[in-house]
Amino acid sequence: MVTPTGSAATALAPANPWALVPPLGNLDAYISAANRIPLLTLEEEQAAARALRTHNDLDAAGRLVMSHLRLVVSISRQYLGYGLPHGDLIQEGNVGLMKAVKRFDPDQGVRLVSYAMHWIKAEIHEYILKNWRMVKVATTKAQRKLFFNLRSMKQGFKAGALDADTHRNTLSENEIDLVADRLNVKREEVMEMETRMSGGDVLLDPAPSDDGEQAFGPIAYLADAAHEPTAMIESRQRDVLSTEGIATALSGLDERSRRIVEERWLKVNDDGSGGMTLHELAAVYGVSAERIRQIESAAMKKMKKTLAEYA
Numbered sequence: 001m002v003t004p005t006g007s008a009a010t011a012l013a014p015a016n017p018w019a020l021v022p023p024l025g026n027l028d029a030y031i032s033a034a035n036r037i038p039l040l041t042l043e044e045e046q047a048a049a050r051a052l053r054t055h056n057d058l059d060a061a062g063r064l065v066m067s068h069l070r071l072v073v074s075i076s077r078q079y080l081g082y083g084l085p086h087g088d089l090i091q092e093g094n095v096g097l098m099k100a101v102k103r104f105d106p107d108q109g110v111r112l113v114s115y116a117m118h119w120i121k122a123e124i125h126e127y128i129l130k131n132w133r134m135v136k137v138a139t140t141k142a143q144r145k146l147f148f149n150l151r152s153m154k155q156g157f158k159a160g161a162l163d164a165d166t167h168r169n170t171l172s173e174n175e176i177d178l179v180a181d182r183l184n185v186k187r188e189e190v191m192e193m194e195t196r197m198s199g200g201d202v203l204l205d206p207a208p209s210d211d212g213e214q215a216f217g218p219i220a221y222l223a224d225a226a227h228e229p230t231a232m233i234e235s236r237q238r239d240v241l242s243t244e245g246i247a248t249a250l251s252g253l254d255e256r257s258r259r260i261v262e263e264r265w266l267k268v269n270d271d272g273s274g275g276m277t278l279h280e281l282a283a284v285y286g287v288s289a290e291r292i293r294q295i296e297s298a299a300m301k302k303m304k305k306t307l308a309e310y311a
Contacts, residue, residue, distance in 0.1 A: 027087050034069035042111070049106035064101045064112060065094075071113055072097050075120050081155070082128050089124055096123030142185070146193050149183055245310045249303035256285065257299035264296060 040048065040063065048060035072093035079089055100116035108115075125144065157175055171179065171194055180187045250258050260281055267275040278289040285292070
């Protein structure tokens with residue numbers, strides 16, 4: 001079947017080409033309608049593009065977009081192997097097509113079909129990279145190029161494999177070298193991208209099972225309570241109180257009370273034992289052990305009050 005062009009296409013085309021695309025329906029109906037929209041001749045395409053650039057004619061923009069919907073459908077079919085809905089791929093490709101129409105310059109001497117292919121593929125690539133995994137597998141321009149080329153080359157390796165291990169998902173050493181040589185990248189970059197592509201998504205905190213049991217996930221052993229913000233603040237406060245706070249509280253005691261507290265609680269002997277006992281301090285100051293205990297208790301209360309104010 002020959003698609004009519006030129007004056008014949010204009011005669012067959014409806015006044016409103018959007019009417020050919022049903023507002024509701026399945027994907028097959030959309031594709032069938034898009035393929036029925038007549039193509040524009042070179043003269044019609046340039047006239048519409050100039051009307052858009054000069055007068056911001058949205059009807060002209062619509063004619064350019066509608067006449068190239070079949071191109072988006074064709075390009076989107078090349079990316080069905082990524083496991084993403086065909087309708088979504090077409091939708092993203094249409095976004096790229098509209099961007100191309102907006103930027104198209106008819107005076108550059110190229111047809112819109114050649115110019116739009118880059119924009120359509122770019123939008124589809126971006127959609128695939130964002131949705132192929134929960135975590136984006138490629139961020140830089142070099143990684144994006146490696147992602148799509150590596151996946152295409154892996155399919156070729158599998159198709160041409162003659163050994164029994166045709167269902168393997170990883171590359172052999174020779175294949176890694178071949179990919180690195182063809183794409184002009186380092187072996188390490190190929191191996192890293194292969195690891196990213198081979199891995200799957202894992203929920204850090206899985207939902208409870210049907211029986212109400214909490215499923216075990218990586219969050220259980222990846223969580224670090226020591227670096228939780230509240231715990232870090234509390235740890236910092238404890239450190240301040242144990243250094244600057246204690247020093248401030250001790251400075252508010254008289255000399256005897258300060259020495260009793262230091263000897264009892266802040267000094268450690270060489271053998272690892274604690275400081276002086278109540279009886280040893282009582283012998284030093286010539287008072288009873290009970291009196292030393294009373295002085296210690298009063299000093300502790302005063303320090304506690306000082307630390308509370310300091311905190």
